[in-house]
Amino acid sequence: MISKQIRNYDVIFMPExxxxxxxxxxxxxxxxxxxETIEEATLMANEAIELYLQSLQEGI
Structure with missing residues (x-):
């Protein structure tokens, strides 16, 4: 059996x-x-969240 928890996070985009x-x-x-673009920033945010949560699971 595979279990997956889905969470939502607020993300703040600040134009530079x-x-x-x-x-x-x-x-x-x-x-x-x-x-560089809102689309790229969104993709990067998703990746950053995944990596952050993965590091928590691994105890890094």
């Missing part, structure tokens, strides 16, 4: 003066990323 977006996930302290 030099272009692109900085991204933070307030519910996961220290979880930050960035992207």
């Amino acid at each position: 003066d030099e272009g692109g977006y900085s991204v933070s996930v307030p519910g996961l302290p220290g979880c930050f990323t960035q992207g």
Whole structure:
């Protein structure tokens, strides 16, 4: 049997003066990323959340 828990996190996209977006996930302290476009920033945010949660599971 496979069990998967689905969670939702708020993600904040901040446009940068030099272009692109900085991204933070307030519910996961220290979880930050960035992207050149909103689409890239969204993909990067998803990856950052996955890696953050994986590191918690592995006890890193």
